Amino acid sequence: xxxxxxxxxxxxxxxxxxxxxKRQVVYDELWALNDVTFDVKRGEVLGVIGxxxxxxxxxxxxxxxxxxxxxxxxxxxxxxxxxxxxSGGMNNELTGRENIVMVGTLLGRxxxxxxxxxxxxxxxxxxxxxLGVPLRxxxxxxxxxxxxxxxxDVKPDVLLIDEVLSVGDEEFKGRSLxxxxxxxxxxxxxxxxxxxxxMIEKLCEKAMxxxxxxxxxxxxxxxxxxxxxxxxxx
Amino acid sequence: MASTSTPVYDSAAPRRPIxxxxxxxxxxxxxxxxxxxxxxxxxxxxxxxxxxxxxLNPLLTAAVMWLVFSQIFRRSxxxxxxxxxxxxxxLLIATFFAxxxxxxxSSLMSSAGILSKxxxxxxxxAFTAAIAxxxxxxxxxxxxxxxxVLTGTPIPWTVVLTPIPAFAMLGLVTxxxxxxxxxxxHFYDVLDFVRVILQLAIWLVPTFYxxxxxxxxxxxxxxxxxxxxxxxxxxxxxxRGEFAPSWNFIYMFGSxxxxxxAGVWIFSKSWRxxxxxx
Numbered sequence: 001x002x003x004x005x006x007x008x009x010x011x012x013x014x015x016x017x018x019x020x021x022k023r024q025v026v027y028d029e030l031w032a033l034n035d036v037t038f039d040v041k042r043g044e045v046l047g048v049i050g051x052x053x054x055x056x057x058x059x060x061x062x063x064x065x066x067x068x069x070x071x072x073x074x075x076x077x078x079x080x081x082x083x084x085x086x087s088g089g090m091n092n093e094l095t096g097r098e099n100i101v102m103v104g105t106l107l108g109r110x111x112x113x114x115x116x117x118x119x120x121x122x123x124x125x126x127x128x129x130x131l132g133v134p135l136r137x138x139x140x141x142x143x144x145x146x147x148x149x150x151x152x153d154v155k156p157d158v159l160l161i162d163e164v165l166s167v168g169d170e171e172f173k174g175r176s177l178x179x180x181x182x183x184x185x186x187x188x189x190x191x192x193x194x195x196x197x198x199m200i201e202k203l204c205e206k207a208m209x210x211x212x213x214x215x216x217x218x219x220x221x222x223x224x225x226x227x228x229x230x231x232x233x234x
Numbered sequence: 235m236a237s238t239s240t241p242v243y244d245s246a247a248p249r250r251p252i253x254x255x256x257x258x259x260x261x262x263x264x265x266x267x268x269x270x271x272x273x274x275x276x277x278x279x280x281x282x283x284x285x286x287x288x289x290l291n292p293l294l295t296a297a298v299m300w301l302v303f304s305q306i307f308r309r310s311x312x313x314x315x316x317x318x319x320x321x322x323x324x325l326l327i328a329t330f331f332a333x334x335x336x337x338x339x340s341s342l343m344s345s346a347g348i349l350s351k352x353x354x355x356x357x358x359x360a361f362t363a364a365i366a367x368x369x370x371x372x373x374x375x376x377x378x379x380x381x382x383v384l385t386g387t388p389i390p391w392t393v394v395l396t397p398i399p400a401f402a403m404l405g406l407v408t409x410x411x412x413x414x415x416x417x418x419x420h421f422y423d424v425l426d427f428v429r430v431i432l433q434l435a436i437w438l439v440p441t442f443y444x445x446x447x448x449x450x451x452x453x454x455x456x457x458x459x460x461x462x463x464x465x466x467x468x469x470x471x472x473x474r475g476e477f478a479p480s481w482n483f484i485y486m487f488g489s490x491x492x493x494x495x496a497g498v499w500i501f502s503k504s505w506r507x508x509x510x511x512x
Contacts, residue, residue: 062245064353077242089352105264106348
């Protein structure tokens, strides 16, 4: 997956025209991900670890279909619920209730169906009293709970989690882990990015370590975590 | 659970521009309905003025224009009160076209939050903006008809044909909007340029002023502007009770189709490069 980085990035049309005249439009390519190949079978849980900037978020976006791979191919068989960032598609101006319907629709579930699920989702997230409040009034933790509740409300075939679980309090972490385990039992495949290494070891059978866009190691999560920790200590 | 033999998302799936977009707009119709509905409630529910709010800006402009122009031209060049002439122009060009194009053009940047996290086709947002502009236009027809009644202007049967130029305009707004949206993702000042150009566009067609104040030799420039044809067709239906000359119809539909096709095509081809920058 390559990003084009212009060396002297023209952000306005005027600058671009001037640069073109001066023959200074040069693009460097930043390959955020290189030769990352893996598969996740039904019901498997893959953990993705690595330093900041290693390409983990880019990987999630490519898997979610948000970014198109510059080279290579992504195939996802089944329904996919991505959780990239806490606010995952939610709008601050709308109320909790309106956001539930909107994100649900964005994830492919018709408004009629989502209207019936509002109460259940609000209850699981512990936000029943706040559903009529615009999202602006929610704390980060509340947004995370709501986003997670919406994304996991239906049993997706594939669930992508990008560092979302670190935001909630202990109680939320406990309940979200339970939900993930429930989904895993039901056959959902999970790809999760996290810096919480103990959680990766506990939940994921396989793990993959990304370093500067390359796969440094993959295998049983315990081994990969050990390898990663060892490199950090140096 | 979906069967494991059918890939739901395959990044290598062949893409057919225009065809894919049309199909995705149809399959996302409930999302579009939701977004348009939300846009409307935000606009109308919480305001005291309700329907009149969208027209407030153009109405104020119209009021100023009317004061200025009706002093210079005691009689409008047609048998219609000047206010009706102006409002019809304002409704179509300022409210529908200008606001629609601006909204569609900025739709991607405004929805960048969603588009950078969930796989949603961008054309949904651009099209939603165009539809919202059309709905505002339709709602704005009510005060226009009201004013016609109040000024004693007869309303001809052809007024029921106004959906024809309206849908053509929808195509034009969507197409132009998509072109602008594609550029706006790469360059931040595109939208500022567009705002200025739209102001110009409102003046380049006889929105406020009667056609005959333009000297003969320059009238051709105005007639070359596709928006002129839209105005003629629209005004013809709304108060003249007649069909504008065929060349207006051809120009209207032609420009709508061309801009729509060009807009969707370019949008489709550059989508992958755009999304990276959101």
